[in-house]
Amino acid sequence: MTTQCKDCPLRTKPLFQGMSEEEAQQTQRFKSGELVVDPGTPLMLEGSNAPQLYTALRGMGIRYKTLPNGRRQVINLIFPGDFIGLQAGIMGEMSHSVEATTKMTLCVFDRKAFFNFFRSNTERAFDITWLAAVEEHFLGEALTTVGQRSAESSVAWAMLKVYHRCDALGLAQDRSMPFPFRQQDLADALGLSLVHTNKTLSKLRDAQMARWSDGELNILNYDRLAELAMMQEEEARPRPLI
Amino acid sequence: MTTQCKDCPLRTKPLFQGMSEEEAQQTQRFKSGELVVDPGTPLMLEGSNAPQLYTALRGMGIRYKTLPNGRRQVINLIFPGDFIGLQAGIMGEMSHSVEATTKMTLCVFDRKAFFNFFRSNTERAFDITWLAAVEEHFLGEALTTVGQRSAESSVAWAMLKVYHRCDALGLAQDRSMPFPFRQQDLADALGLSLVHTNKTLSKLRDAQMARWSDGELNILNYDRLAELAMMQEEEARPRPLI
DNA sequence: CGAGGGTTTGATGATAGTCAAAGTGAGTGG
DNA sequence: CCACTCACTTTGACTATCATCAAACCCTCG
Incomplete structure (x- = not known):
């Protein structure tokens, strides 16, 4: 039995904006299942057109890019609540790879349903853009650090x-x-x-x-x-x- | 007389997706004017809640962050067609500053109208998210470079x-x-x-x-x-x- | 017990930073 | 028209941060 969005253990954390019952239902319709992976499992491949999108429910992972000379840049770390595959959802191709570091539980969404989800509700569309903006914000900071x-x-x-x-x-x-x-x-x-x-x-x-x-x-x-x-x-x- | 969106000189460049007449009209309604600035003019300030958003029409600029110790990280360069202020539009606060390097011409949009623009048309909302995803993609590459x-x-x-x-x-x-x-x-x-x-x-x-x-x-x-x-x-x- | 993944330590050197000063060219004012 | 300034570029000398190489160490696991 998979977790119901309305019972999502993350929903109540102060880190996240409140989610109405209706929103939870919408997300639920978008959700196609749950995935549990072992440490080290690749979730997305740079350059691929992932058919599935995820939200990390439990566990941690990393996003990274590799260069032709073999060096690797870790773009950021993945924590519960992170949405994985936004780029594939929007642009159709991932610009980085994603891998599980620990055992992870992921909510699975269907890429084909993504556009419907996006258009189903302006608020949700806004939320997705928000996520992208947050990521941009973070990457700017990371760049400044490095x-x-x-x-x-x-x-x-x-x-x-x-x-x-x-x-x-x-x-x-x-x-x-x-x-x-x-x-x-x-x-x-x-x-x-x-x-x-x-x-x-x-x-x-x-x-x-x-x-x-x-x-x-x-x-x-x-x-x-x-x-x-x-x-x-x-x-x-x-x-x-x- | 300001440039009409339907006559936008950028619209025809191969770099950009085609824009229908209707989309041009929608953008036109969102546009509140044009701004010409001299080299060196600050356009946005980190941490500020910009009341205006822009699209660069002519000229070039830079986005950057500054650290408490005075060092500066240039986040990226701004070229014609770049949208400026997405973060302020979405999250309400800029995470970097923006400055004109050359003389620039900017299309001015009103932040208050932004949400309406976003909700006015799913396609446009999708476009805005696309822009954020493109930026994320670029920043990942830049991070890898540095x-x-x-x-x-x-x-x-x-x-x-x-x-x-x-x-x-x-x-x-x-x-x-x-x-x-x-x-x-x-x-x-x-x-x-x-x-x-x-x-x-x-x-x-x-x-x-x-x-x-x-x-x-x-x-x-x-x-x-x-x-x-x-x-x-x-x-x-x-x-x-x- | 050996293998393998990860961490720790030491030695050495290259890449890149800092400091300093001179060079260039545009713009300004006497 | 000639200093003079100012912003930016270029060059040289010196230094330090950080990379590379190598080896030992520690744990877990089969």
């Missing part, structure tokens, strides 16, 4: 970014959250080498600012970390949930 | 990227195009220092691959530049024009 921040500052930024997200999802407790990625993933996200990333992490650990081991991230000194990250305060704006 | 490419490769990539765009706009001739930016702008876009950017440019010049001086960019050896840039072939997908 382009302008030092390694230490970048790592601090990334840690706070994921911490905020997890906190808003209620997955964090005591300045501590699950963070099941590999150091290589973080390195590829920040444009750093694995070795340098590792050494930077150990600096932050020694400085008692943050500790990450065994898939658990611990923010030890929020304020100093935020200063190092040059984090701009911005209130968590609730986002739409599809 | 994170994974070497300085030489980055510069080559940037040159080809703008060349393709200008070519599609009919602004290029003989592998040559206007490129009125400063080296500092390019440096800030690629996360490089000004000095290193300058030296990289002179390498590409010496290697007879590309020459950029006096606001004119010249692609001397397209193939070698493309190889250096690790440019993936991708056909120019026509984009919507608002």
Whole structure:
């Protein structure tokens, strides 16, 4: 038995905008099933025209692009509530690949139904555009990080970014959250080498600012970390949930 | 007398999707005027809630973010046909600033009318989302460049990227195009220092691959530049024009 | 016990940053 | 018409951040 949209465990999180019963019903009609995948499973392939779109319900993953020389850029991390495949839905082709890092549960939507869903309700169409704008916003920040921040500052930024997200999802407790990625993933996200990333992490650990081991991230000194990250305060704006 | 949307000089460019008479009329109703600005004029401010949205009709500009330490990341360059202020239109706040580099002519839209425009026609709503998806696509590529490419490769990539765009706009001739930016702008876009950017440019010049001086960019050896840039072939997908 | 994926550490060097100064050209005012 | 300024580009010298290479270490798993 798959989760009913009206009973979606994410719906009540403060991170997301409220969803009316009617909206939940609309989403329900759009939803074609649920998918559970093991760690490491590819969900979308760069350049492909995915027939399915997803919303992450549980678990985490990554989006990434690969270059002809084999290097990989992690575009961002996927957390519960993220919509996957917007680009395929709109432009017909993915510009990056998506892969599950942990075991994941995904709500499956049919690409063919996407346009109907989009046109079925102006509010929902607006929500989808909102999601795209949020993503653009995030990518601008990520670009700024990779382009302008030092390694230490970048790592601090990334840690706070994921911490905020997890906190808003209620997955964090005591300045501590699950963070099941590999150091290589973080390195590829920040444009750093694995070795340098590792050494930077150990600096932050020694400085008692943050500790990450065994898939658990611990923010030890929020304020100093935020200063190092040059984090701009911005209130968590609730986002739409599809 | 301002330009009528139905007579928009951009409408006929192959870069853009065809626009029906009816769509032109709808856009016309949404359009509240035209604005001509001098080089260096700020158009949008990061964090502000812009009351106006624009489409660049003529001229070029840049989008950028600034960090507390004063460093600047150029998010992308603005060419004719680009829609400015989508984020403000959707989320109510800009995540970056926008500035005119050359003299620019802009179609002005009223933010308050934006939602009406969006809901007035599903096709137009879809177009706006398309634009956001295109931007996301571009930012992913830019992030990959800054994170994974070497300085030489980055510069080559940037040159080809703008060349393709200008070519599609009919602004290029003989592998040559206007490129009125400063080296500092390019440096800030690629996360490089000004000095290193300058030296990289002179390498590409010496290697007879590309020459950029006096606001004119010249692609001397397209193939070698493309190889250096690790440019993936991708056909120019026509984009919507608002 | 060995294999394999991931993390950690050390050594070395290249790419790219910083600092400084000179060069160029357009624009301004005496 | 000639300084003079100002913004931008170019060049050289020096430095540091970060990449690469290599090897050891740690765990889990078969």
